[in-house]
Amino acid sequence: MISPNGSQPCISDYALTIKIAIFAISMENLQAFKSLISSPKRVVIVTHFKPDADALGSSLGLSGYLIKKGHDVSVITPSNYPDFLAWMPGNEAVLALSNDKPENEQKAEQLVDDAEIVFCLDFSSLSRINSLGEMIRKSGAVKVLIDHHLEPENFAQFVQWTTASASTAGLIFELIEELGEKAMIDQNIANCLYAGLMTDTGGFRHNNTRQKEFLIASELVGLGANPHETARQIYDTSTLERLRLTGFVLSQKLVVLPEYNTAYMTLSQDELKEYGAQTGDTEGLVNYGLSIKGVKLSVLMYDRKEEIKLSLRSLGDFSVNEMARKYFEGGGHRNASGGSSKLSLENTLNKLLEILPEYKIQLNKE
Ligand code: 5GP
Ligand code: MN
Numbered sequence: 184m185i186s187p188n189g190s191q192p193c194i195s196d197y198a199l200t201i202k203i204a205i206f207a208i209s210m211e212n213l214q215a216f217k218s219l220i221s222s223p224k225r226v227v228i229v230t231h232f233k234p235d236a237d238a239l240g241s242s243l244g245l246s247g248y249l250i251k252k253g254h255d256v257s258v259i260t261p262s263n264y265p266d267f268l269a270w271m272p273g274n275e276a277v278l279a280l281s282n283d284k285p286e287n288e289q290k291a292e293q294l295v296d297d298a299e300i301v302f303c304l305d306f307s308s309l310s311r312i313n314s315l316g317e318m319i320r321k322s323g324a325v326k327v328l329i330d331h332h333l334e335p336e337n338f339a340q341f342v343q344w345t346t347a348s349a350s351t352a353g354l355i356f357e358l359i360e361e362l363g364e365k366a367m368i369d370q371n372i373a374n375c376l377y378a379g380l381m382t383d384t385g386g387f388r389h390n391n392t393r394q395k396e397f398l399i400a401s402e403l404v405g406l407g408a409n410p411h412e413t414a415r416q417i418y419d420t421s422t423l424e425r426l427r428l429t430g431f432v433l434s435q436k437l438v439v440l441p442e443y444n445t446a447y448m449t450l451s452q453d454e455l456k457e458y459g460a461q462t463g464d465t466e467g468l469v470n471y472g473l474s475i476k477g478v479k480l481s482v483l484m485y486d487r488k489e490e491i492k493l494s495l496r497s498l499g500d501f502s503v504n505e506m507a508r509k510y511f512e513g514g515g516h517r518n519a520s521g522g523s524s525k526l527s528l529e530n531t532l533n534k535l536l537e538i539l540p541e542y543k544i545q546l547n548k549e
Contacts, residue, residue, distance in 0.1 A: 213361055216341055219300065219325060223253040227298040227324070229315055231306035232261045233462065236268055236417055238305035240379035241329070241351040243273040245302060247372040248359055257294045261312040265463020270416045271378065272371035280315070291315060298324040305351040305379075307335035307344070308514075329354050332515055333504050346516070349391035352379025353399050360402075370407030377408035378417060385470070386414070390518065428458035432468055439475060443539045444546045446472030449528055450485035469494040479546050484524075484531050491524040491531045501545055510538055 228246055230238035239260070246256045260279045268274070278294070280287050295301065295318040303309075307330045309316035319326065320338065328339035331348045348354050356376050359365060368376070380400055384392045387400070404410060436448045448468065450460075458464075465485055472481025473496050480501060483494040493511050495503035496519055503520040507513035513522025524531040539546075 212341070216327075217362055219341075220249070220252065220254070223255065224299040225294075225297050226254045226256045226300045226302065227294050228256065228258045228302040228304060229312060229319065230258070230260050230304055231311045232313060234260050234262075234264045234268070234305070235466070236382035237350045237352055237379035239264060239268050239271060239274075239277075240375040240377075240382075241304045241355045242302075243271050243277075244352060244368075244372045244375035244379070245304065245329075245355050246273055247369070247375065248355075248364070248367055251367055251369075257298075259291050259294065259315065261315050263462055265466065266461065267417050267420050267463060268378075271375050273375070280313075288314065292318055295319060295322050295324070298322060300325045300327060302327045302329060303339065304329050304355075305332075306330060307332045309336060309338060329358065333517070334508075334514065347393070349389070349393070349396050350380045350383035352376040352383070353396060356380075356399050356403065365402070365406070368403070368406045370409075373403045373406040373408035374413055377403045377410065378413050381410070381413060382417060386418075391516070422459075422461075422464075424459040425461075425464045428455075428460055428464055429468065429471075431458060433471060437472065439472075439478065440539070441477070443543060444477055444479040445482070445539060446475055446478045446480070447482040447484070447532070447535065448472065449532055450483070451528055452486045452488065455485065465494075469496050472496070473498060480542075482535060484528060484535070486528050487523075491526065491528055493522045493524065493531070495520045495522065501542070506538070506542070510534065 226249055228242045230242050242258045246258050249256045258273065258277045260277055263279050263281045278287055278291055280291060301319055301322060301324045303326065306312065307328065309320055326339040327341040328335065329343040329351055331346055331351055331354065333346055335344050343354050343358055359368060377400065380396060384396055387396060432448050432450065436450065437446060438448065439446045450465065465483065469481050469483040472478055479498045480503065481496045484491055493513065495507055497503045498518065502517045504514050504517050507515060507520035507522040511522025511524055513520055515521055524534065526534060
């Protein structure tokens, strides 16, 4: 399902890529990719900013596979990530960019500069990875995009992309399978991929969960993935502070607007500090809004100091991707998107309240 895509952006390229990704396995392209990775290369794998379990799990899963094939692999994340992902095999070698470690920026630049192949996983636009985006854009490496987000940017020579897949981890599994090397997936790789599949389907509950997600999950369990242990590491390793934060948000901060079938919550810097919030502690909060009967749109807004971060979730055909793109410089999937705002928290909320009337009919549709 890999397609060479060397030319500059044009609509028909997207169409071709999408068509190939969804409907056909192009053996010719797969052969070219196979030959690219058939001899040891210097490889860099990059995730999106604040990687989640799918971004990190797919990257470490792919990394595990490529290392076994003899490649020299570095995984770089454009930011830090939650502690509940640190159990993933290979985590210790990840180069995470952060303000606390300015020297990592230079290391990343060197690695990208030296790389012969750069994989971009679980994001589709170089603008989502800050300074790394420019490094990759100007690098001479062969670029490979593997992703399932809407509206991909055309910058890669090889693309494995489809929004039909619930997770990037699932796409990595399918790619390794298409390469005829499923047997190389060991327990460590399987656990990383399973984690991405499990979280991006919300524990196999979201409407992106096809039969195929279960089939891939079953294969991964057959190859050694441990569903209980993976779920425990990700969902049941909260700190007491994180649970208290959740309690505070649910009891004090969750607001429902019945006329728009919308729920929202805001969290200021002071509130986050009061509960000692760490990276990842806000993950999942937005889903509580959608668990209320009748609610079709849920929005979490929190102050990340440099900007206000938004998480948006929806039910059915209401597209938060459209809303995030149009108003909050973001995007993602139809029912799960993110964005940001340079306004204050209060004004970001006001902006949301101002745009809701535009969506009133859609939000009130049966
Ligand atoms: P979350 O709300 O969990 O941060 O993100 C939900 C989905 O939207 C994820 O698939 C994530 O990759 C995507 N996403 C989050 N923030 C952004 C953003 O600022 N821009 C874009 N394009 N996608 C985002
Ligand atoms: Mn994903």
